[in-house]
Amino acid sequence: MAEDRFDAIIVGGGLAGIAAAYRLAQEGLEVLVVERGNTCGSKNMTGGRLYTHTLEKLIPDLLQRAPLERRIVKERFSLLTPSSGTTIEVDSAKLGGLYANSYSVLRAPFDRWLADEAEAAGVMFVCGVLVDDLIIRDGRVCGIIAGEEEMEADVVILAEGVNAQLAQKAGLREELQPDQVEVGAKEVLSLDQAVLEDRFHLAPGEGIAWIIRGEDAFGPGANGFLYTNKDTISLGVVTEIGKIPSAQHSMVELVDLLKEHPVVAPLIAGSKTVEYSAHLLPCGQGAILPRLCGDGVLLAGDAAGLAINLGYVVRGMDLAVESGLLCAETVLKCHETGDFSRDALSSYETAIQNSFIPRDMERCGSYAAQLGNKALYDDPAKLIDVLTAVMQG
Amino acid sequence: MNILVCYKIVPDEQDIVVKPDQTLSFDRAELKIGQYDLNAVEAGVQLVEAAGGAVTALTVGGAEVDNSKMKKSILSRGPGSNLAVKDDSLAGADSATTAKALAAAVKKAGEWDLILCGEGSSDLYSQQVGVQLGELLGVPTLNGVSAITPGDGCVTVERTLEDEVETLEVRLPAVLSVTADINVTRVPSMKEILGAGKKPSTILGSGDVELPAGRAVETTSLLAPAQAQRKCVLVEGDSDDKIAEFCRAIRTELQ
Structure with a gap:
């Protein structure tokens, strides 16, 4: 690897970004995570409840080792x-x-622990640095710009959170x-x-x-x-x-x-x-962004609009992890061919569509609507099912 | 010019919790490099940028000095290498013990011309370590240094006193403690952070250096000040009446 060139640069050291980076490092890729907070997790917030199924795919003994609060x-x-x-x-x-x-979690200790795990797997972290812009040549994302510095990579994964300004610069979001x-x-x-x-x-x-x-x-x-x-x-x-x-x-x-x-x-x-x-x-809104990738760039987590928000239940962390892992699988495939064009990366969009994410986003919306159905209240078993689903998001 | 810069790894003060019995909890406190020490690091790096040479970061303490994040943090700020003395007896050490341990560590640091310290540690802030270290090493020692200009075998320093600025020429080797306003510390760049992991760091133990026995100071208790009940009297405005009312309220309280 050249001094300032990586296989992948991930903007944002939250759950989506760390999951993607961790998976890529496991396969020996040179990966850099750039996080604006002084530590991973310091800018993140959850209610919060984490459904651990997606992270358990990455860390099979997660439940034994992670700083989870209560089941x-x-x-x-x-x-x-x-x-x-x-x-x-x-x-x-x-x-x-x-x-x-599912477990209650506090993001500051949890994300820091996960980042340490990823670092041990070979991910490089730069914290306390805000990425201002993307290097874009002929419509292709080639790297990141932070202050006076530039850093290049085959692919940039934007896991920058809900207010995804770089995704806007990449033309993927309004x-x-x-x-x-x-x-x-x-x-x-x-x-x-x-x-x-x-x-x-x-x-x-x-x-x-x-x-x-x-x-x-x-x-x-x-x-x-x-x-x-x-x-x-x-x-x-x-x-x-x-x-x-x-x-x-x-x-x-x-x-x-x-x-x-x-x-x-x-x-x-x-x-x-x-x-x-x-x-x-x-x-x-129950809608995933129409485009989750461009030439040399992928979106993950909140930046990709992947969250279920019923107004009182907000669920995003397991979706963020899943999207990070799916990003990584696509990048690994593209790494073999060396083709990081939008066409090559679009297998990520297909993978998201085939995952539990759109199913759950739709399902939760429909359960919430069912609460208005009077007949539901004559069927206790069904009512409990719907209530449970609504409460869980 | 070869410069040693002393730093201390301290708990982040924003995470320290005062418990109901006025004792302090450090359970949630992350580690960080002492705020004032960063000014010393910056001063050292600026001197080397101007006059050539090398900066080595130097610390003593308990297990915290072997923390990989702290090593990366200090080395991302410009020093070319890091030297630490780690021993349980140095965790939470008083100023005299710290100064003696640093003096022992300096002997393992090779040739040096200048040692820089911050104005005080971020946790204890006794402002003692720099001057005691200079005394132990038997070299010219100054604190309150607000500017340093490199010269030939010497440095010219400024000390901002109450109503004058003192300019002194100091022969090297010397130990200087710099003020917090001597410079604005830099924010490490991505490349500096990535490069820090590749810089050399040496951890010495009690087998490598002669550590001080015993402590000069015994801490019997550490308590936060009792919270005073505020009266919450607000006087708004800047008219003479209001100012008089304000003064009257203070006088009443003082009586």
Whole structure:
């Protein structure tokens, strides 16, 4: 390898980017990940719940080694008014197949761990560097530009997240519009482990995923979520970004209103805020971008619009990992022939279409619609199925 | 000019949590290179860029000095090589112990003309290590250095004092502690970060250098200041009345 030329450069050290890089390094490719945060995971945010099925393909003993918080065994769904609420709880032990394993995670430790694993497999990481632009010659992406520096590669994988500006420069995306993104704000609250397990009726290692349909209970159109970690609680709200300018409350106040709500307050009493974060997230239009690759370039994760967002359940991490892995498989094929044209890379688009991703994106949309079907409420078994699916995204 | 730059690996202060009993939790704290030490590194790299020579980064401490991310981090900022002394007895060491260990390490660092330190460590900030190291090595020693110009067998330094700038010519070898405003530290580029992994780094242990026995300072407790209840009295405006009201409120509290 020449000093500043790589087989692949990945922009963004989140789950999609690390998964792609890790897989490529396993096959001996020279791979560089450029991450704008000072460490991988430092700019990322999740609610958050990780379905581990896709990462387990990459790391078979993931469940034994990864810094996972709690295995989700209970799903709780609440409908709130400003002063009251009703709650349904489902035991998710009945779930099987792809979604049998899901865990609460905190991105800062989790992504850092995954990056360390990838680095041990041979991936090179450059953190604290923002990629400003792409090297594009005759319509073909040939590398990246950061400040005064250029770095070239056979292929560039853009895993840069929801506000994918390089994907725009590559002509694969339009500029993000306010109605295409929501904003999530989250606090991590520390609570004694025994108290936490007692309050949520959890055995050690077990966790709860709780989604809260707020409507106007604590802010116009805002919904909430709560996930239990080892000795912390992740609690936050999601709202449409277009509603913020006219909103009565700031994001910070929305989180406070949720914390003060009579249904939530007793469960978090005595906890202390140890972390605060906010992030953009893609709205669930149920549509994958029409084009996921160009000459010398691929899109993965949020940058490719791969997320399921029902307004109260947002699921993207396992999709991001899957897309990263599929990117890697396509790059490995192209690496053999040396052809990184759009035609050659388009097998990635086919692979995405044949994966669980479009199926789940569609399925979740249809389940949400079924909740409006009155007949559903006469069939408890069916109702539980739909509710479980809706809660899980 | 061969320059040794001393640095300390410290917990990132933004991740330190004050617990209800005022003790500190470092559980969530990542490691980083002391903020003020980066100014010393930058000063050393600038001197070598101007006058030629080599910069070696030098640190002593516990297991943290063998952290591959920290090695990459320091070497991405310009030094050509890294030399560390690792021993459990040096984890959380006081200033005198650190200075003695550094003086021992310097003997293994080959020929040198100048040693640079930051104005203080990012965690303890005793501002002692640089001056004690100079004393132990028996060479000219200055702190508060806000500019360095290379000369022939000497450097010309400026010290910004309260109401004057002192300019001194210092014979080499010497030990200088630089201020935080001597320069603006650079952000490592992609190529510097990638190149850092290939630079040499040597880790020495108690078998290689003579480490100080015992400590001069015993830490009996480490507590955050008690949180004072604020009165939350706001006086808005800049009229004479408002200023008088503001002063009255302060006087009342002080009585």
